[in-house]
Amino acid sequence: MSGLLFGVIVLVIFFIILVWKTAVIVPQRNEYVIERLGKYRDTLEAGFHILIPFLDKIAYKRNLKEEPIDIGSQTCITADNVTLEVDGIMYLQVINSRQSAYGIADYHFAASQLAQTSLRSAIGKITLDSTFEARETLNKQVVEAIDDAAQNWGIKVLRYEIKDIQPPRSVLEAMEKQMQAEREKRAEIARSEGDRQSMINRAEGERSEAIARSEGEKMKRINEAEGRAQEILKVAEATAEGIRKVGEALASTGGREAANLEVAKKYLDEFGKLAKVNNTMIVPGNLTDVAGMVATAMTTLRQTSKTAAPVSVAARPEAHLERPPVR
Numbered sequence: 127m128s129g130l131l132f133g134v135i136v137l138v139i140f141f142i143i144l145v146w147k148t149a150v151i152v153p154q155r156n157e158y159v160i161e162r163l164g165k166y167r168d169t170l171e172a173g174f175h176i177l178i179p180f181l182d183k184i185a186y187k188r189n190l191k192e193e194p195i196d197i198g199s200q201t202c203i204t205a206d207n208v209t210l211e212v213d214g215i216m217y218l219q220v221i222n223s224r225q226s227a228y229g230i231a232d233y234h235f236a237a238s239q240l241a242q243t244s245l246r247s248a249i250g251k252i253t254l255d256s257t258f259e260a261r262e263t264l265n266k267q268v269v270e271a272i273d274d275a276a277q278n279w280g281i282k283v284l285r286y287e288i289k290d291i292q293p294p295r296s297v298l299e300a301m302e303k304q305m306q307a308e309r310e311k312r313a314e315i316a317r318s319e320g321d322r323q324s325m326i327n328r329a330e331g332e333r334s335e336a337i338a339r340s341e342g343e344k345m346k347r348i349n350e351a352e353g354r355a356q357e358i359l360k361v362a363e364a365t366a367e368g369i370r371k372v373g374e375a376l377a378s379t380g381g382r383e384a385a386n387l388e389v390a391k392k393y394l395d396e397f398g399k400l401a402k403v404n405n406t407m408i409v410p411g412n413l414t415d416v417a418g419m420v421a422t423a424m425t426t427l428r429q430t431s432k433t434a435a436p437v438s439v440a441a442r443p444e445a446h447l448e449r450p451p452v453r
Contacts, residue, residue: 147179157223159186169223188223192284195234199292200242202249204257210249211292216241216272217284225280233279237272241286244271254293261288 151174152158158170162182177183199213218237220226230236248267252260268286276283293301375384 144179148177150175150177150184155190157188157190157220158184159188159223159227161185166224166228186223186227188220188226190220190223192217192219193234195238197238197241197245197286199290200246202246204249204254205251206253208254208297209294210254210257211290212245212249212288213290214241214245214268214286214288216268216286218272219282219284220280221282222280225278227280229278229280233276233281236279237276237281237283240272240275241268241283244268245288247271254297257291261291264288 150158150170152170152172154172156172159166160168160170160177160182162178166185167182195216195218197214197216199211202210202212204210216237218233220233226233245264245268248264249257257264265286265288269283272283272286
């Protein structure tokens with residue numbers, strides 16, 4: 127009875143070992159490389175698989191996901207002999223598990239070393255100033271160099287990124303001084319441009335002001351001239367109308383007698399004013415001959431009424447009255 131139990135136990139253990147050796151479950155996005163008696167037999171993809179016990183074995187396990195590999199800091203020398211400390215990160219992916227297993231012993235180490243040497247070679251061809259501006263170009267050159275060398279490695283370098291470029295402290299100080307000088311230069315240029323624009327704006331404002339002032343003065347003078355012209359025209363019209371009405375009054379019945387009376391009255395009024403203003407008077411010789419003075423004035427009026435045509439609005443007639451000689 128005890129021998130039968132021992133046999134059953136041995137059989138169960140053998141069955142467990144058999145299942146352990148033959149049943150294989152491959153996770154998603156993974157591949158297993160199978161060898162039979164030390165020789166490549168097959169590549170198992172994701173799923174459940176049965177192996178021949180004691181003959182087949184899993185030689186390599188490959189992850190098909192994208193893998194980031196940190197590239198340590200290294201010393202690079204630029205074309206103008208400046209030493210730089212550069213580090214980066216590389217992203218690669220296994221695309222052929224068999225080649226990655228048998229094409230190279232350690233593709234991680236080989237890819238990282240090739241990335242470093244390619245980066246040193248690329249930086250050695252450019253100057254320090256170009257290094258900071260040409261990161262994209264350097265990244266592409268590293269990726270192309272690794273892809274060319276890793277065609278039989280079963281991997282694909284997806285991208286390479288430079289994380290940091292650290293120049294020496296002396297170079298950093300020189301660059302800082304250069305940037306400060308450049309900033310001061312730009313500030314001075316901006317300040318001068320501002321002053322120039324300000325002067326231009328002030329000149330434009332003064333010019334516009336002068337033009338507006340001259341235009342205003344011009345309009346003022348035009349308006350004053352037009353006003354004076356209108357004034358002269360109105361005075362001429364009023365004078366012409368007055369002369370016309372005087373002529374009509376003289377031609378009417380009793381007009382001459384009224385004119386004689388008005389002339390005599392004006393004569394006496396003006397002579398009285400002269401006596402009030404001055405202590406010393408110069409009087410005509412025929413002072414008492416008021417009738418003669420009136421007759422002379424009326425003769426002038428009659429001659430004017432006979433020879434003058436009807437006065438238009440635009441004309442400027444003038445009445446000439448003869449005064450007696452003054453001594």
